[in-house]
Structures are given as structure tokens and as C-alpha cells.
Amino acid sequence: MDAHGHAKGYWYGKDPGQKELAVGVLNALRDYRVSEQAMRKRTRSSMxxxxxxxxxxxxxxxxxxxxxxxxxxxxxxxxxxxxxxxxxxxxxxxxxxxxxxxxxxxxxxxxxxxxTPASDQEVRHTLGAMHRRMLDIAASLSAGEAQVVMGFLQQMSAALDTVDDEPEAGGSPHS
CATH class of the missing domain: 1.10.10.10 (Winged helix-like DNA-binding domain superfamily/Winged helix DNA-binding domain)
Structure with a gap:
């Protein structure tokens, strides 16, 4: 387990040649998704x-x-x-x-x-501060960093959008 409670390698495999930083990136991406899902749940609840x-x-x-x-x-x-x-x-x-x-x-x-205008105001009130924080973080990236992050996320989206006919040998069916 790492400092965030992740099992080393999570379900990405136990290949000793697997890059530790790559697994760390995927774990950070998973943490982001969990945070985003929790935010959406709080938003739905408050609205x-x-x-x-x-x-x-x-x-x-x-x-x-x-x-x-x-x-x-x-x-x-x-x-x-x-x-x-x-x-x-x-x-x-x-x-x-x-x-x-x-x-x-x-x-x-x-x-x-x-x-309705009231709906727009409610959404802005509910999500405005969070959106500003996210925009501030994104705006703090250099142009090069922003290009790397966008490229990474686009490639990850493409990887998720690809439908595999059969799971890879030795791969886990869970995702």
C-alpha cells in the first residue's frame, strides 16, 4: 500500500517491469474520478x-x-x-x-x-467556487504542461472509448 492507501499496481497488473510512475499517474487519475463523483453527488443532493x-x-x-x-x-x-x-x-x-x-x-x-435564469444562478452559486478553483489550477500550467495534460487526457479517453472484443490474456476483467 502507498501513502494514499492504494495497493501497489492496483489492478494494472503485477508485471515487475511495469513503471511505478505510470501506476502512480493512473492511481492519481482514479483519485480524481472518485473526487469528481463525490462532488457530483453533493451537487445533486444540494440541488x-x-x-x-x-x-x-x-x-x-x-x-x-x-x-x-x-x-x-x-x-x-x-x-x-x-x-x-x-x-x-x-x-x-x-x-x-x-x-x-x-x-x-x-x-x-x-x-x-x-x-430558467434562476436555474442558471443556482448552478453558478452551487458550482462557481469549485469551477474557479479548477480553472485557477489549469491556468497555472505553462503552455507546454497544458499541452502534455490535454494530450494525455485525450489519449486516455481514446483508450477508454476503444472496445476490445476479448480481454487480454492474464488481464483482469474488472475495471
Missing amino acids: LMGEKDLLALRYLFEAEADGRVMKPKDLGDRLGITSASMTTLIDRLVDSGHIRREPHPTDRRALILRP
Whole structure:
């Protein structure tokens, strides 16, 4: 065990040639994911929202910032949920005052979804200080360091997005 309570090598294997620093990087990445999941849980709890609700708000804020409109079907597709579940989610967010339904600007038959100003203020109040701390840390990196971190994270995303047909020999099926 190391100072953070990690088993040496975790599930990355017991290969004696495995780089200790590489395992340390992966353990730090795992610690970050655990911290991020805990933050998301605290946010959902403080805003009295489920994970899909918070994700829906995020997508609506992004669409609004980009000048795009979001129809319920578009949001349902983004969230990967059925139209029945989408209706329930929209009703819940409308009832809680987080979003509103509005007529589509060019299609009289369609509705669009928009986050309310109060919702924007609530999210900023709940997450603002944490986002500032994260931005300050990222801004403290030199241009070269930032490029290395971005490249690393992009490569890690690609590694996770790759679907393997069969697990590697001797590898653990757990992740």
C-alpha cells in the first residue's frame, strides 16, 4: 500500500517491469474520478436533483450558450432516454422551476426547452467556487504542461472509448 492507501499496481497488473510512475499517474487519475463523483453527488443532493436532471440542465446551458435551441427529442437523444422518461424529466424540471417550455421560433408545432435564469444562478452559486478553483489550477500550467495534460487526457479517453472484443490474456476483467 502507498501513502494514499492504494495497493501497489492496483489492478494494472503485477508485471515487475511495469513503471511505478505510470501506476502512480493512473492511481492519481482514479483519485480524481472518485473526487469528481463525490462532488457530483453533493451537487445533486444540494440541488435536490437526479443525475439525468443535472445532465439535462448542462446540455440546455450548453445549447443556450451556443445559440442553439433544444427540443425535447433532441435532449432525450443526448441523454439516451425514452420519450416517456423524457416527458417525466421535463415535467419534474418545469415543476421545480429549473426549465421552461417555449414555442419553437420557426416551427409552430414544436416546443423548445430553456433553462430558467434562476436555474442558471443556482448552478453558478452551487458550482462557481469549485469551477474557479479548477480553472485557477489549469491556468497555472505553462503552455507546454497544458499541452502534455490535454494530450494525455485525450489519449486516455481514446483508450477508454476503444472496445476490445476479448480481454487480454492474464488481464483482469474488472475495471
